[in-house]
Amino acid sequence: MELFELTAHELHAKLDKRETSAEEIVKSVLGRISKTENKVSAFMTINIDEAIIKAKEIDDYIASGKKLTPLTGIPVAIKDNMCTRGILTTASSKILRNYIPPYNATVVEKILQAGAIPIGKTNLDEFAMGSSTENSAYKVTKNPWNLGTVPGGSSGGSAACIAADEAILAFGSDTGGSIRQPASFCGVVGLKPTYGRVSRYGLIAFASSLDQIGPLTKDVTDAAIFLNAMAGHDPKDSTSVDLSVPDYRKSLIDDVKNLKIGVIKELLGEGISSSVKKSILEAAELLKKLGAKVEEVSMPTLKYGVAAYYLLATAEASSNLERYDGVKYGHRSASSDDILAMYYNTRREGFGPEVKRRIMLGTYALSAGYYDAYYLKAQKVRTLIKNDFDKAFSKFDALLSPTAPSPAFKIGEKTDDPLSMYLSDIATIPVNLAGIPAISIPCGFVNDLPVGLQIIGKAFSEEMLFRVAYTYEQNTEWHKRKPKL
C-alpha cells in the first residue's frame, strides 16, 4: 500500500518506528494529488513548497529524538473558510479573491503546534452555504466515487480529498450538515462536535450559533485522534466551552452491549430513498446483533427543523456577511464613485446567487415588522427541537438516522430549485439547532455510491458516538473500500 492510502494512525506507527519520514509522506500525498486532482478538483490552493519545507523541519524534529504527537508529520487539508496566516483564504467566494489573513484560526495553530503539515485549502460552497459544493465561485468539486456526481457540501472539497487519498486528515465545518452530508456522499467519516467543543475563532462565520469545525477522516480512529487535537477551550471564543477534553481514543471500544439506541422514525419515512432506508435498517440490525437494544423513537418536531434553520441561519449570516464591503480587504468594485456605489457594486459582483439569496432571506427575517414572526419564532422552534432531543436522550444513549435522504446526486441536478436542496438537509439540521454532536460513517452503497449512517448523541457525548461508530466500523468493511480514480 502506498503511504497516501494509509490512515493517520497507521502513518504515525510507521513514523514512530522510523519506517518512513514526514518528507516521504508529504511527497507521496503530493504525488497522489498531481495524479487525481485534475479529476476531483478538491483544492483551491495546494501548498507544495511550504509542505515540503515543513516536512523537512518535522523530520529534523523527529531525528533530534523529540516526542511525536499523533499528528506529527501528517498532511492535513484545511477547508478554505478557515483562516491561515499568509495563505490565501477565499471561502470560495469572489469577494475574498485576494484575501491573505493576518492570523491563523485557533485550530490551525493547534495542529501546527502538534506538528501536522498543512497541505492545502479545500473547495467549499461559497461561505459554506450549500449542500453540494456547486456554489463555489471557482470550481466544481467531483465526487471521487462517480465524477458526474457532487461530493456533497459545503465541505465537499475536504470530503472528496479524503476519499481520493489527497490528504490524510481534513478540516470541515458544519452549520446544517456540511461535514456529515459530504462525508456520507464520499464514503468517509465526518463528525460535527458539540457546539462549543471546538473553537470557532478563525472560522469565517456563516451562522454563529450553529457553526462548528470538525474532522473528516478515513476511519473512526483518525476522527478520534483529530478531534483530540482540535478540541478544547479557547479564550478567544466566548462560546467555546471550558471543559477538559477526554482522550477520545479511549472510546474506541468494540462493544455496544446493552447500549440503548433509538432509530428516528420520522427520518426513515417520506422523502428518504428506500435503498438508503434499507442500509440504515441493516445497520440497526447489526448493532442489535452486537448486543445493543435498538428501538424506534418518534421525534415529531424534527420536521420543523429546516424551516427554523433557514430563518435563523440566514438571519445570522446576513449580519455576518455585512463586513464584506470593499473597505478593508478583498474585492472592491471598480465602479465605486461614492461609498454607496462601492457597497452595492462590490457585493453584487463579489457574492454568488446562493449567498445573495440567503442574505436577502436573512435580512428580511430580521427586518422591522418581521422579527417576531420569523426570527423569534424560529428561536422558539429551536427550543422545541432541543426539548425533543432531551426527551429522547433520557431514554437512549444514541440515536440513528440516515445522514442524507439519498446518495450523491448528479452535478447540476438540484441547482434550479433551492428549496429542494434545502429540504435534503432534513436529517442533519436538527442536530445543529440543538447544539449536539453527530457523526456520519459509511454504511453501504447504492448504485456504487456511498450511503452514510448518522449517529447522534447528547451534548458532550462524543465518546458515546465514537464507541458506537467504532463498533459498527470494526464489524463491517465499508471503510476499506476506495474509489477507483
Next chain:
Amino acid sequence: MKYEAVIGLEIHAQLLTESKIFCGCSTKFGAAPNTNICPVCTGQPGVLPVLNKKVVEFAIKTGLALKGNIAKHSVFARKNYFYPDLPKNYQISMYELPLVVGGHMDVTVDGKAKHIGITRVHLEEDAGKLVHKGAAGLKGSTGSLVDFNRTGVPLMEIVTEPDIRSPEEAKVFMQELRNLLVYLEVCDGNMEEGSLRCDANVSVRPIGQKELGTKTEVKNMNSFKSVQKALEAEIKRQTDMLESGERIVQETRLFDDTINMTTPMRSKEEAHDYRYFPEPDLVPVEPDRKWVEEIAKTITELPGAKRSRLMKDHGLPELDATVLTDDKALADFFEECLKLYKNAKNLSNWMIGDLTAYMKAKKIGIKEINITPAQFIEMLNLIDKGTISRNSAKAVLVKMLDGGKSVNDVVAESGATQISDEGELLNIISNVMSNNTKSVSDYKIGKEQALFFLMGQVMKATKGRANPEAVKKLLIEALKK
C-alpha cells in the same frame, strides 16, 4: 400660548480601561493611525469578540452611583448599519436587556432641586475615525480615510428620561454627570476631546398638555455651553413654528455653533432599520449580587454628597463648595489640607483664588503642582502668624510653585518676612511723612484718602513687607501728633 420644552439626553462616555471592549488593543489616544488594531477590532473574517470584565465593572459602578437597578440578565445585541468607520457594519451594543435599568440624578438649577430620571445604561463599542479629503468636513469631500484605532473603545451609553425642562437644566445635568463619572474614575469627561458626548431629544408642548410634541434629535454639541445654546436654538425654532401653525418634522438636526442654529441632517437613506438581534458570539452578562456589592464598596463619596458635607461640616458657601468639588483632584487636595488646617474658608479662598489662577496660567491641574498640601498649609500658617503679609504671600506662593520650594526657603531667599516691629516701622513712617508733607497736611485738614496714599508709600518703601494693620495704626497715631 406658553410652551414648555421636554428634553431627554443620550450620553456616550468613553470608559477609562487599558484595553478595548472586545479585544486586547490599547485604548491610548493619539497613536499613529491603524497601529492600535488587531483582527478583532478591524472586523477580519472569522474573528470573535471577548468581553472586557473591567468595562462591565465600570458600568455597574456607574449604575449604582445613579441608583439604578443592575440587571440580573443582560444581553448584547447587534445593531446593523453600513458605514465605513464600522468594520463589521454592525455595532455590538445592547438593546432589549441593558445592564442597568432606572436610576436618577438630583441636580440643583437656580437654587432649585431637580430630579432627573435615568432610563437605562448600557455598553457598546465605539466606531473608528474618518478623515475627509478635499474639504474641511464631510460636505464636498472627494473621499475619506479610515483609522480604526478607535474602533472597539468601550462606550457606556446613559439615557435620561425626558425630565429636563430647560437648556440650563440640561447643561447643569451634563456637568454634574461629568463630575460623577470623573469621581468614579470611569471616564475623563472631556466633551471637547470626545470622551464624553451628548445628543438630545427635544420637543415642545403647550404648558399643561400631557401629550408630548413631535421630537427632533439634536447632535453635534461639543461642549457644555453648546449643549445649552443648541437647545435654546432648537426650542426657539420649534416654538416659533408651532406658534405660526407649522408642524414639527421628526428628524435629526445638527448644531452649527458658527450660526448658533440647528440644521437638518440630510440623509439619503430611509429611517434606520437596525435589525437588532441578540449577539450570538457573546453570552449573557449576569452579574452576581456579590460582585455588585464588591463594586459598590469601591464607590467613594460622590460630588453631590461631598459638596453638601463641605457646606455643612465646614461652613463653606455653596459657590466655594461647588468649585472645589467640581474637580475631584482639587477636592482631594482641599481635604488633605483640612487635615492640617482649621480655617476652611481661608483655605478655600487661597485655593480658588491664587492657586487656581496659577494653574490656569500654566495650563496644569492640581496633580501637577510642585508643592504638597503640607507645604501649602505652612504658607497659610505664616500669614496667620503675621510673619508675611497677605500681599507678599501672593508672590511667595508663585515662587513656591515655580521652584517646588517650601515657604521658609522662599521667604529666606527673598527676605519677604513681614515687618511688624514697631520701631522699624516708625522709622520708615517718619521718613515717609517728611517726604510727603503735602499729604500730611491734607490728612490733617480732613482728606481721608491722604492716609491711604501715605500707607501706600510706606508699603512701597518696605517693598510690601510692612504689616498693613500695624502701619495703619502707627500712621494714624503719628498723624495725630
Next chain:
Amino acid sequence: MKVTIKDVEHVAILARLGLSDDEKKKFTEQLSRILEYAEVINKLDTKKVEPTSHAIPMKNIFREDKVVPCENAKEITANAPKEDNNMFSVPRIME
C-alpha cells in the same frame, strides 16, 4: 407570506446588495416560495416557549483588562483595497 418586488428592493437596500431587474424578479419568486414553506412553523404553539439564542447555555465569559500588543497591524493594512498614509481609503461619503 407573499413577498413583493418592493419588499425585495427594500431588503436589497438594507443589505447593500445591487440587484439586476432579473435578479429582483427571481428573488421575489424564490423568497416567496421559501417563506411560504417556512410558514409551517406557525402551526406550532410557542406561546409559553422561551427562545434559544445559545444551544449550550453559558454566561459571564470575560477577559482581563490587559493590553495585548499588536503584532499584525501591518498585515491588516496591507490588505486594504486602497490605502493612503496607512489608512483605508474609501470613496466619498455622500451626506
